[in-house]
Amino acid sequence: MTEQTPPSTKLRIRLRDATAPLHNQLNQQPLLVALLSNDFPLGHYQQLLGTYYSLYDQLEVDIKCYTTQQPIAFDYQRRYKTPLLLKDLTYWQLLPSPLGCQIALPDIKSLGQLVGILYVLEGSTLGASFIAKHLQQSYGYTPSTGSAFFNGYGEHTQSYWQSFITYINGYSDQPDLVAQAIDAACLTFACFTQALTNTQLSPSEAK
Numbered sequence: 001m002t003e004q005t006p007p008s009t010k011l012r013i014r015l016r017d018a019t020a021p022l023h024n025q026l027n028q029q030p031l032l033v034a035l036l037s038n039d040f041p042l043g044h045y046q047q048l049l050g051t052y053y054s055l056y057d058q059l060e061v062d063i064k065c066y067t068t069q070q071p072i073a074f075d076y077q078r079r080y081k082t083p084l085l086l087k088d089l090t091y092w093q094l095l096p097s098p099l100g101c102q103i104a105l106p107d108i109k110s111l112g113q114l115v116g117i118l119y120v121l122e123g124s125t126l127g128a129s130f131i132a133k134h135l136q137q138s139y140g141y142t143p144s145t146g147s148a149f150f151n152g153y154g155e156h157t158q159s160y161w162q163s164f165i166t167y168i169n170g171y172s173d174q175p176d177l178v179a180q181a182i183d184a185a186c187l188t189f190a191c192f193t194q195a196l197t198n199t200q201l202s203p204s205e206a207k
C-alpha cells in the first residue's frame with residue numbers, strides 16, 4: 001500500500017491529511033497573514049468579519065435545514081457561530097450583508113457532506129483561539145468588544161473539539177461517507193480561501 005493515509009485510519013485523521021495542503025494555503029491567504037501582524041487596520045478587520053459572516057450565515061442555514069430534516073446523533077445547536085459574528089458586527093456598528101462575490105458553497109445533501117463541512121467549521125475554532133489571543137494582546141479586542149467570533153468556545157474549545165472528533169470518528173468505517181466528507185471539506189476550505197481573496201478592501205481603510 002503506497003497511500004500515505006490507509007483507509008482504516010480514523011475519519012478525523014483522513015480529513016486532516018486530505019485537507020492539510022488547503023489549510024496551509026488558507027493560512028497563507030494575505031488577509032489572514034495580515035490579521036496576525038501588529039498593524040492590521042480596524043477597517044480591514046471589520047471587512048474580514050463581514051466576509052466570515054456571509055460564509056457562516058449561508059453554511060449554517062444549510063446545516064440547520066439538513067439537521068432539521070434529518071436529525072443527527074450530535075448536538076450542534078449550541079455551536080452555531082453566526083450569532084457570534086452578529087454580536088461583533090453589532091459592536092462595530094456594521095450591517096450584515098451577503099457575499100459580495102459568487103461562491104459555490106458545497107451542497108449538504110448527505111451526512112458525509114455535512115460531516116465534512118462541520119469538520120472545517122469546528123476545526124477553525126482551534127486556529128481562531130490563537131487569533132483571539134493575538135487580537136486581545138495587540139489591539140485590545142475582547143469577546144465583548146468585537147472579537148466574540150474568534151474567541152469562539154473560549155475555554156471550552158479543546159473539549160468541544162474532542163467531542164466533535166469522537167462523533168465523526170464513529171463513521172470511519174463507512175467508505176462512501178468518508179469520501180463525501182473529504183470532498184466537502186476540501187471544497188469548504190477552497191471556498192474560504194476564495195471568499196477571503198475576493199474581499200475588496202476599501203481604499204480609504206488601506207494602510
Ligand code: HEM
Pocket residue numbers: 012015016023026027032033036119120121122123124125126127128130189192
Ligand atoms: C490565520 C488563520 C489560521 C491559523 C493560524 C490556523 C491555525 C491552526 C492551528 C494552529 C491548528 C491546530 C490547533 C491544535 O491542534 O490545537 C488548526 C487546526 C485546524 N484549522 Fe486552522 N488556522 C487558521 C485558519 C483556519 C480557517 C479559516 C479554517 C477553516 C475555515 C481552519 C480550519 C482548521 C481545521 C479544520 C483544523 C483541524 C485540523 C486537525 O484535524 O487537526 N483554520 N489551525
